[in-house]
């Protein structure tokens with residue numbers, strides 16, 4: 001038998017249209033391709049004017065740790081985004097987040113030899129300064145006058161020395177980069193820029209998304225330029241759109257090799273686990289840390305794609321000793337990241 005050459009084995013060419021049915025008026029019009037909401041968002045919203053500057057700083061930071069220290073890099077997001085109701089913003093919608101989770105977690109990542117990009121709501125809590133900036137004391141309460149000179153009040157000096165040393169370590173090793181946002185638009189653009197830059201670190205990049213990001217927003221196309229006038233409007237009715245779900249873009253396109261940890265906040269304990277699991281199903285990332293508004297400082301739950309739930313709860317003794325729950329969360333996250341990197345290297 002004459003062997004059939006690969007060339008002869010097919011009687012058709014997919015590049016040739018089928019002439020008979022090329023024009024078939026019985027078939028309804030094919031709808032124009034819809035662009036996904038996330039892409040539409042970036043086409044219809046302007047980036048912040050300073051984004052180029054942030055991009056340069058982040059690139060430099062990543063290159064430094066790639067070439068000089070070899071550290072893994074974590075992007076910690078922290079604090080709440082705002083939704084402006086006016087372009088020259090007098091009024092905006094905000095949320096409760098103070099940035100405690102993010103700022104505290106960043107310190108434990110730094111202690112565990114990670115380099116940290118801290119994407120935070122401007123003027124929310126920062127690593128290290130958080131110990132002093134938002135307490136009920138005025139910062140001058142930490143000082144005292146001795147022989148016409150200002151000194152640290154001895155009641156605080158020992159603890160301050162510990163914090164100061166850690167802060168100086170982070171500074172001298174260039175391991176902490178602070179990147180601010182205020183609005184949800186600034187947050188989304190900055191998150192995208194940083195994520196794309198982190199691609200060069202492959203699996204050594206970790207995302208720890210603790211920021212409280214607005215679910216609803218007012219599109220730029222409908223944002224009044226000036227302060228809304230109460231005489232003109234009478235009642236104020238605000239018609240908000242849903243913020244597109246960017247986590248799928250992050251997982252699939254912006255940082256496909258990185259490990260991604262998101263947080264899920266609820267106030268109703270009966271839906272927390274269900275919501276965490278549906279986030280994992282929907283976005284296909286690696287870990288959701290669930291927490292309730294009421295108990296978030298003493299209890300969290302790790303939910304993983306295999307359906308497991310691992311609760312971390314501070315004991316009463318730990319609470320009395322001021323143990324921070326982030327000191328228990330971060331080593332667990334790091335363990336997961338380590339096996340993520342190992343599995344990735346094997347592939």
Ligand code: PAZ
Pocket residue numbers: 079096097098099100101102209210211212213263264265266291296
């Ligand atoms: O900032 P904070 O310490 O007051 O609160 C932290 C938190 C509850 C905002 C965080 O742990 C969290 O759950 N962030 C994600 C919120 C969400 O989008 O569901």
